[in-house]
Structure formats: structure tokens, C-alpha cells
Amino acid sequence: MCGPSSAEKALNNTIQSFASTVESQAKQVFGAVSGLFNSVTASLGKIVAAGQGQQGWGAPETSAVNSQIVNNAATSARNEKSAVGNAVSAIGGGNTVSPSGLATAVNLQTNQAVEATKSQQEEQATVANYQQGNQNYFAAINGEEAAPNMFNAATNATNSANDANQEAVSSQQMIDSQANWWQPLAAAAIGSAGKIASAGMA
Numbered sequence: 001m002c003g004p005s006s007a008e009k010a011l012n013n014t015i016q017s018f019a020s021t022v023e024s025q026a027k028q029v030f031g032a033v034s035g036l037f038n039s040v041t042a043s044l045g046k047i048v049a050a051g052q053g054q055q056g057w058g059a060p061e062t063s064a065v066n067s068q069i070v071n072n073a074a075t076s077a078r079n080e081k082s083a084v085g086n087a088v089s090a091i092g093g094g095n096t097v098s099p100s101g102l103a104t105a106v107n108l109q110t111n112q113a114v115e116a117t118k119s120q121q122e123e124q125a126t127v128a129n130y131q132q133g134n135q136n137y138f139a140a141i142n143g144e145e146a147a148p149n150m151f152n153a154a155t156n157a158t159n160s161a162n163d164a165n166q167e168a169v170s171s172q173q174m175i176d177s178q179a180n181w182w183q184p185l186a187a188a189a190i191g192s193a194g195k196i197a198s199a200g201m202a
Contacts (some may be wrong), residue, residue: 004178019161019168023034026157033154041147045141056132065125071117118186 004012047054167196 004175008175008178008188012175015164015171016168019134019164022157022164023161026154026161029157030151030154037150038146040150041144044140044143044147047136048144050133050137052134052137053059053130054133054137056134056136057129062129065129068123069118069121069125072121077114078109078115080108080114097187 055062
């Protein structure tokens with residue numbers, strides 16, 4: 001009987017190296033997942049803490065929506081006034097003096113209608129903003145509940161590392177056992193010699 005072969009030693013080295021690599025990768029995966037988990041849960045926590053009555057749009061989006069409503073109202077008012085002016089000047093075939101009182105009254109009505117429409121659109125935008133906030137709240141709760149699942153990849157990596165380490169330990173034990181194959185024989189020889197000496201002295 002002799003020690004481990006060169007092939008067995010080479011295989012053991014490969015197993016040990018693989019176990020070390022898998023363990024290192026498992027640590028990297030866990031670190032990356034931990035960082036992502038902390039970042040995500042921190043953001044979700046802010047949304048949940050704000051409650052169901054929060055706004056859902058950010059400041060830039062809110063500003064853009066409100067600006068569009070104001071711009072649309074201004075454009076509508078300008079077009080309506082232009083149409084009123086053309087209609088009033090056409091009274092009498094365009095050869096009579098424009099009845100300024102009529103134009104003023106119609107323009108006033110137009111302004112009121114435009115402002116009413118703008119106000120309605122602003123109210124609708126505000127409602128939509130809070131509806132989005134309500135949806136964000138419940139989505140954040142669901143996100144917090146699902147967040148621990150992010151560690152599934154880290155758990156799988158850790159399990160793989162544990163399996164690889166167990167294989168590495170088993171392989172090393174086999175190599176060590178084969179390398180010290182002579183120890184049981186030596187121990188047995190020493191034991192036999194002791195018995196013989198004891199018998200002689202007796």
C-alpha cells in the first residue's frame with residue numbers, strides 16, 4: 001500500500017480551489033444582494049411611511065403637467081379671442097363699426113370658459129396625482145413583503161459553497177488518510193513489540 005497518486009493529488013487541488021472560488025463568489029453575491037436589499041427597502045420604506053394620502057408624482061412631473069394645462073389654456077384663450085374678433089368685425093359685412101360692447105361681453109364669457117376648463121383640468125391632475133400616490137403606497141407594501149426573496153440567490157450560492165466545502169473536506173481527509181497509510185502499521189508493530197517484551201520479562 002502506498003500514498004495518494006499524483007492524479008488524486010491533482011484532483012484534490014482542483015476540488016480545494018473550486019471550493020475556495022465558490023465560497024468567494026457566494027460572499028460577493030451576498031454582499032451585492034445585501035446592498036440592493038438595503039437600498040430598495042429604504043426607498044420603499046419612505047413611500048410606506050408617507051401613507052395612503054401621499055402624492056404620486058415627483059416635482060418635475062407635477063410641474064410639467066401644470067405647465068401644460070396653463071399653456072393649453074392660454075392657447076385656447078388666444079384662439080377664442082381671435083375667433084370672436086373676426087366674428088364681430090364681420091357683422092354687417094365688415095363695413096360697420098365693430099360693436100365693442102358685444103366683443104367685450106363675448107371675450108369675457110370666453111375667458112370664463114377657458115378658466116373653468118383650466119381649473120377643472122388642474123383638479124383632475126391633482127386627483128390623478130393622489131391616486132398615483134395611493135397606488136404607489138400599496139405597491140411599496142407588496143415590494144417590502146417580497147424584498148426578502150432577493151436573498152434567494154445568495155442562499156443558493158451559500159448552499160453551493162457549503163456543498164463544495166464538504167466535498168473539499170472529504171477529499172482532503174481521503175488524501176491525508178492515504179498519505180499516512182503507514183501509521184496504523186507502525187502502531188500495530190509497536191504494540192506487538194510491547195507484548196513480546198512483556199512476555200519475555202514475565
